[in-house]
Amino acid sequence: MRIRPLLAAGLVATATACSSGTDQATPPATTPSAAPQPEDVSLKIPGIEVKKYRDPGHVEIPTRVAYDQSPPFGGYHDASWAACNGVVYTKAVRNENMVHSLEHGAVWIAYNPETLAGAGVEALAKKVTGVPYMVMSPYPGLDKPISLQSWEHRLKLDDPADPRVDAFIVALKQNEYTHPEPGATCDNPEFDQDDPPPFDPSPAPAGSVPVGS
Template structure:
């Protein structure tokens, strides 16, 4: 017959077994073989979440600044109540020039600005359908493009980095009524021109460049003379793949003055400008 001490030991063992069983239940039980269950880390889910977050961050970094720049530039869109928003852009130089004074392909003009942004010019305009010219082009042709409502971005190849040059090209490439070319010897790294307006800046990320373009490209409130004129190539007159070359030498005493004196009758024009008989290119919205 069991003694009292044996009964107490049996009861203690039973309590211990119950305690172990309860502990196993609270911890999710034991795996086969006596090892506790381990929680699996959802690496695929975590990886997918990280990828989505990275994509959102990448889009934000690339798109948000563009939307911000566009919104800022839109503030400078011309209107009947504000026909020339460039007057509020710091550093813009404005000069009134007579229009439709044309020189021949062999004549040069004694321009009063470098680069020029108005005055007598070649009877043929430089193609300004978003062309990025790799080499400097004849100044007199580029000035005519401004008369048609284009914006010309010129840069000094000795003062502009490759990154800045590419950033400028991205603004121009394929965009109607814009052109870009190097301009050797310029006193600033970058100069932006429209007819009668100029802005010189040191860096391609200067926000005033976008403001200038928004204010003056195809500004139909009097900012350029030849409304509706084309920027397309004139077949047989100007080849954008082989344009007339830039002449870095001084114009010389025989150059046409800024007031147009010295022009022969057949190179002076008071109407719509050379190419007026050509089909006019469709006019895109200024913000396009």
């Protein structure tokens, strides 16, 4: 088992850095290199959120996980991962499948279709289409126009042109030090990309599987 840096269990930690105080602060000059690093260099990105989860298990449809974050970025998830090799979904996808993709090292770009203009969606889609370990989908009700997720990491933003989008992807996509299953595939021929399991915005009902934080 590879040892990864730990934060206090059960807490969401937001990295802080000196900035102008705006939501579009430019990342520091020490933007991570493309190579995976033996430390969590994403913590240098202003606004990053990190939460550690216990080793997760699997559920199967129709079982739901009582996620403690929206969008979720760790914990129990479906046994089948959402295909995540450069896929831009036009429909919102079930959380449990998307979280499994994160476990494999993918970066998931979620966006609110009500608050992000079409040009912004297109700009983000260009960063995803055909790119291994990248996946994108609408996320109705999202409290920001954009939310980036990797395993145990999240960054919410307003502007698709914010340089922190690229900084997040470079730091965390397939970073073997920050996700549980280095080398796991993002291909899943059995996952229907045109009609994926649907996103359910309702609160998880009684009897749902705890997230495992």
